Amino acid sequence: MRIALITPGGLGPTAGGGGIPVITRLAEMLAEDHCVTAFSLSRVEQPPELNIWHPDTQSVTRSSVLQALRALINEGRRTPFDVIHGFWSFPAGALAVVAAKLTGARSVVTLQGAETAAVPEIGYGDLLNRYHTMRSRLTCRAANAVVLLSHLQERAFHNAGFRARQTEVIPWGVPDSVFRYAPSVLSEPLQFVHVANLTEVKNQARMLRVFGQIAARRPAELTIVGPDHMQGRLQAITRELGLTDRVRFTGYLPQPAVAEAYRKAHFLLHTAYWESQGVAAIEAAMSGAVPCGTPTGCMADRDDACVTSDDDDELIEAILDVADDQTAYRAMLDTGRATAAAQDSTWNAATYVALYSRLLAAA
Known part of the structure; x- marks a missing residue:
């Protein structure tokens, strides 16, 4: 052909x-x-x-x-x-x-x-x-x-x-040869990762506020991976929220390093306004992290493998509920991995x- x-x-x-x-x-x-x-x-x-x-x-x-x-x-x-x-x-x-x-x-x-x-x-x-x-x-x-x-x-x-x-x-x-499944043991501090271009449509300011409320209740850390197209505004919000010791910005990383960031995390945190799909959620599920965030793109299609809500308070409570339940957490990992591997x-x-x-x- x-x-x-x-x-x-x-x-x-x-x-x-x-x-x-x-x-x-x-x-x-x-x-x-x-x-x-x-x-x-x-x-x-x-x-x-x-x-x-x-x-x-x-x-x-x-x-x-x-x-x-x-x-x-x-x-x-x-x-x-x-x-x-x-x-x-x-x-x-x-x-x-x-x-x-x-x-x-x-x-x-x-x-x-x-x-x-x-x-x-x-x-x-x-x-x-x-x-x-x-x-x-x-x-x-x-x-x-x-x-x-x-x-x-x-x-x-x-x-x-x-x-x-x-x-x-x-x-x-995504290929499992790159995004090899190796989930981290669920323990504190809870490890969150976010992978995306830093742009307005990804609504990372909301993500930082959600993470800040989680970090106020549990030991937690957030790694943000992706090139910055917002001229440092998100770093400024991080300082305003008092999260500089909890949040790390890596900038652009090649795919093998991105995959390693997923494997070190327990949760992907993604609160975009809109996604046609949101490939990061597939990469996270393939690697061994549970996608969490707003119900957009594939995260709206796969509620059995993702934690989603349009309401910040509901989202935070749902994430913490899963973090407190090893069985539920493992079930979401297994379901997400199976779907990502099949497609x-x-x-x-x-x-x-x-x-x-x-x-x-x-x-």
Whole structure:
């Protein structure tokens, strides 16, 4: 099968931690058995061992999108693509749809982030912008298949009036070779970890307040992993809350070090406003930490393996209840691990191949 993958960027690691490991891993796994060309709409700093087209520009521009379209058409005319798959509805998803129509390929669009979100508190989400909503709807309607990352996102997709010829829920999986299961013994101080880019949509200020209330009642420590895009505001909040001796910021870490941080923790604490999936919860469950936080993304889908609430007081009490109950804690670990292992990165690639094959058979 000849497959084109289109992404705004994120293929391979970057110095600042800007890579998107799940997309890079999918491309590499597909390339083991299929002919894959990846098209990045911005420059790839450290290309993985893939056939990659990318422009010289560091960010996505109108010029880089048009260059990618020309490259896709030229490649497709030399050796036709069977499937063209874009990640995010715009511009990569729209480009996948246009290129597929021009070359006779099947088109797939995976909605990765803000397309079905509306968070007015911080002005986040395409649904807050009529133009962004319209272009996502048009892209999804024209694609042969639209992939969503959680059932929560699927409900948001339909509630927002999106339509598609075919929708599939295919959550990202992670490899157990990296996120090896080795849970820590549940004991005090309780160990919490948070893994994410430090951005407003992750609502880490709320996370720090929740952790502060837990730490006022139990010995507890929090490790925050991820590049800082908030200019030190979270560190300032940590000082204001008097938590500097309980909270550690590591900045960006490579995946093996992230996996080790999960294994040292008892709980992942994640209070995002919105997640299409929230891969950190899958990584934590695979490694041996119980995800806790707001019911968004996959954490809303897996309440038997996560501690969730929209109410801070309820969330805190629920976390402490699990921390006091070794049996309940172990049951959540086992359930989370089983689900994550059943839908790991190998399953993820195989599920995409099955989708591509069905689309080709129906052509």
